[in-house]
Structures are given as C-alpha cells and as structure tokens.
Amino acid sequence: MSFPKVMFKVIENNKCPIFSYGDQFTVTGITIPMTDAKEQTCFSTATLTSPLEKEKCKILHGDLTKILMQYERADKIPMCIVSCSGCTGSLRLEYSKENAMEDMELHDASNTEALDAMLPLLNRFDFFKHLEEKKIQNVAHYFKVAKFAAGDIILRKGDRGANFFIIVKGSVHVLNKVGITITTLKQGDVFGEMSLICNDPVSATIQVNEPAVILYIDRKGFQKVFDQYPSLQLYFTRLMARRLNQSNMVRAQDLSSGMNGNLNEIPPEALFQILNMNQKTGILTINELPQGTARFSFRQGALIKAKYGDIQGEEAFYKILKETEGHFRFTPGIPTADIEAPEIGFFMKLLMEGMHRLDEERNQKASGEEEIRSKGCLDCNATPSLHDRDHGHDHNHDVHRQGRGGQDHDVSGHSLTLCPIR
Numbered sequence: 001m002s003f004p005k006v007m008f009k010v011i012e013n014n015k016c017p018i019f020s021y022g023d024q025f026t027v028t029g030i031t032i033p034m035t036d037a038k039e040q041t042c043f044s045t046a047t048l049t050s051p052l053e054k055e056k057c058k059i060l061h062g063d064l065t066k067i068l069m070q071y072e073r074a075d076k077i078p079m080c081i082v083s084c085s086g087c088t089g090s091l092r093l094e095y096s097k098e099n100a101m102e103d104m105e106l107h108d109a110s111n112t113e114a115l116d117a118m119l120p121l122l123n124r125f126d127f128f129k130h131l132e133e134k135k136i137q138n139v140a141h142y143f144k145v146a147k148f149a150a151g152d153i154i155l156r157k158g159d160r161g162a163n164f165f166i167i168v169k170g171s172v173h174v175l176n177k178v179g180i181t182i183t184t185l186k187q188g189d190v191f192g193e194m195s196l197i198c199n200d201p202v203s204a205t206i207q208v209n210e211p212a213v214i215l216y217i218d219r220k221g222f223q224k225v226f227d228q229y230p231s232l233q234l235y236f237t238r239l240m241a242r243r244l245n246q247s248n249m250v251r252a253q254d255l256s257s258g259m260n261g262n263l264n265e266i267p268p269e270a271l272f273q274i275l276n277m278n279q280k281t282g283i284l285t286i287n288e289l290p291q292g293t294a295r296f297s298f299r300q301g302a303l304i305k306a307k308y309g310d311i312q313g314e315e316a317f318y319k320i321l322k323e324t325e326g327h328f329r330f331t332p333g334i335p336t337a338d339i340e341a342p343e344i345g346f347f348m349k350l351l352m353e354g355m356h357r358l359d360e361e362r363n364q365k366a367s368g369e370e371e372i373r374s375k376g377c378l379d380c381n382a383t384p385s386l387h388d389r390d391h392g393h394d395h396n397h398d399v400h401r402q403g404r405g406g407q408d409h410d411v412s413g414h415s416l417t418l419c420p421i422r
Contacts, residue, residue, distance in 0.1 A: 006074045008064065008082065008093040015089035023051050025060070025093070027077075031069045044069060060084050060091065079153070114145045115215075118168060125188040127166055130235040142225055143215040148208045155206040161195025163216040170212025175205040180261040184209060193236060194243065196222050260329040268321050269355060271328060276301040276347045282332040289326045291319075297334055297341075303350065304334075304341040314344055321354045322361070 010023045029045035046065045063084050071077045084091045122128045128136050171186045195202050279301035286294040297305035308316040
C-alpha cells in the first residue's frame with residue numbers, strides 16, 4: 001500500500017549541529033484517531049526519511065510527526081514554514097509544492113509508456129518541430145512526466161532554476177512579484193529555460209491554473225540535449241528574443257498604466273503596504289465594491305486622500321480593509337493641487353489600527369455566531385424565531401450532530417510554528 005508523502009527543505013540554519021541548508025526530509029504516512037467508550041487511540045504510520053550521511057535527530061523527527069498527526073494525512077499538510085523545537089541550534093524548514101516534484105512524477109515504466117503515447121501530440125509542439133522526426137523520440141525520453149493540481153506552485157520567483165518544462169495538458173499562470181497574472185501559458189508552451197541558459201534565479205512564479213500534465217527535464221539533461229541537438233539552439237535563441245520583447249512590453253505597460261488586479265488575489269492591506277514600501281505616487285482606484293468606488297491618493301508612499309462611497313479620510317481606509325472582492329488599478333501621478341496635501345496619518349499606525357478593528361469585528365462576529373448556535377442547540381424543538389429564519393438557523397437534529405462532528409480539531413501542546421505561505 002502506498003501512503004501519501006511530502007517533502008520539507010531546510011531554508012534557514014541557526015547553528016544546527018547536524019543538518020545544513022538545503023537538506024531535505026520526506027514525511028510519509030497517515031494518522032487515524034479512534035475513540036471507544038473508555039479511551040482515545042491514535043494510530044499512525046508516520047515515516048521520516050532524512051539525508052543518509054547525517055545523524056538522526058529525534059527532536060526534528062518528533063516535530064515533523066506532530067505535523068502529520070495534526071493534519072492526519074501527509075498530502076493534507078498545507079504549504080508552510082516549520083521551526084523545529086531546537087537543541088543547541090535550530091532549523092526552519094519549508095514545505096512547498098515544488099519541493100514535491102519527485103512525488104508527482106510517474107514511475108520509470110509508466111513514464112516511458114506515457115511518453116510513447118504522447119509522441120503524436122509532441123510532434124505538433126514548437127520545441128519538437130525543430131528536430132528531425134526520427135530524433136523526436138530520443139529527445140522525448142530525456143523528459144519525465146509530472147501531474148499537477150490547480151493552485152500548485154511549480155516555480156517560485158527568486159529560486160534557483162533546476163528544470164525546463166513543457167506543458168502537455170492544462171495551463172499555468174505566470175505571476176509577477178505581487179502575485180498579479182502577467183500571462184497564461186497553455187499546451188505546447190514552455191518555461192524555465194531562461195534560468196538554465198543564463199544561470200539566473202527564476203524571474204517569475206508559475207502557478208497551475210487548471211490540472212496539468214507537464215514534461216520536465218533537469219539541468220544536466222537539458223544541457224546534454226542542448227549540446228547534442230544544434231537545431232534546438234536556434235529555437236531557444238528565437239524564444240529568448242521573444243521573451244525579451246514581451247518583457248519590455250510588460251515593463252513599458254507597467255510604467256505607463258500602473259498595476260491592476262483583484263482583491264481576492266491581493267488583499268487590501270497587502271496592496272497598501274506595497275504602495276507604501278515602494279514609495280509610489282499615484283491614485284489607487286477600486287471598483288466593483290458593495291458601497292461603490294473607492295479612491296486613495298499616495299504621495300511617495302504616504303496616504304494623502306481616501307474616499308470609499310460617501311466615507312472619507314481615515315474611516316474610508318479602515319472600511320476598505322474589510323473588502324475581499326473588487327478590481328483595483330493604480331495610476332501613476334497625482335494632480336498638482338495634491339502635491340502639498342497633508343498626510344491623513346502615519347501609514348503604519350493607520351494600518352495597525354485598521355487591522356486591530358478588523359480583528360475585533362471578526363471576533364465579535366464569531367462569538368455572536370457561537371452564541372446563536374449554542375442557544376439553538378439547547379432546544380431544537382423550539383419554534384424558530386424571526387431572528388433564526390433571517391440568519392438561516394436550522395433546528396434539524398441531524399444538522400446539529402453533523403456540525404459538531406465536523407469541527408476541525410487542532411493538535412496543541414508543542415512548540416512548532418506553522419506560517420502559511422502566501
């Protein structure tokens with residue numbers, strides 16, 4: 001029986017006596033909680049694989065096992081950064097989807113069969129069109145086949161490039177540094193070549209848009225194919241020229257029209273911080289909001305004007321932080337009359353106050369909902385009140401039992417720190 005597995009990679013080493021930056025650990029298995037009339041039992045198949053040449057660390061083994069116990073299955077562990085409990089030193093490890101590339105590839109026999117089945121399709125891709133027909137199969141077998149789910153991160157901006165990719169099925173988004181989609185790549189498109197050829201860090205994040213089947217080849221195999229088949233050098237020369245032209249067009253568009261996107265991709269607080277930290281001057285317009293259009297003016301990163309519907313000033317800023325849906329556009333430049341306008345307030349103080357208000361409102365809402373559920377469950381035979389009907393409260397016994405049984409339970413009592421990657 002094959003259990004799901006994930007890979008953690010050391011991204012920070014604070015005087016750890018055993019492990020080094022870049023070391024990788026595989027966590028495999030499932031955890032099954034069982035309860036009977038007398039006791040609760042937890043059955044686990046947790047297995048930790050660590051670098052062969054390094055000593056075993058029981059502290060790290062326990063830390064990673066606790067994460068598996070918390071999420072019950074390795075494949076349910078979210079992308080996160082983990083801090084070990086520490087001894088004389090400590091580590092920070094990252095689990096991200098690209099670390100799990102080996103998990104997604106097919107076994108050798110299945111890989112060969114899949115590649116052979118794909119050959120008629122590969123013949124139509126630009127990459128393979130530059131090869132003689134009899135050589136296509138030889139080159140194809142240098143590649144491996146991997147499957148990705150929607151939302152998976154294949155490459156992250158700033159990482160060291162390790163593979164060249166060809167999309168066989170599905171599509172991926174190319175994201176800039178603030179998470180806005182620059183372009184979408186589809187069947188037959190390639191990515192990852194620039195960092196291999198130029199030996200530069202990955203220039204953009206690649207996120208799967210829809211379930212994808214992708215061919216990839218590592219750096220060593222890529223160099224061998226590149227040297228062995230000169231016709232591919234012409235392909236990459238033309239591709240790099242096209243990439244450079246597209247990059248220049250995007251840069252020119254960014255400078256002339258500013259950035260744009262959606263609040264469900266970049267929350268308001270992150271958007272405001274980007275403009276502040278980069279000392280931007282211009283007007284941020286947000287449309288498609290419940291209370292109309294919002295406009296915020298920035299001068300060298302300082303907030304000088306704020307309006308959301310009929311609300312202005314600080315309150316407009318606090319109000320917009322609650323919104324999760326809407327389309328934004330930042331236009332460089334402000335009217336001459338606003339050049340001397342006073343700041344609404346110190347930006348970080350405004351942001352901290354806004355987030356504090358947001359947290360308080362969420363806590364109050366959660367407490368109110370819990371109180372309504374508790375009152376409703378005390379007497380499920382009571383006649384639903386007008387308040388219950390307005391808020392969709394259901395007095396059905398089965399619903400209550402399902403709701404209680406379906407609650408998520410956390411594992412506490414350990415010193416792990418999970419930081420979701422955004």
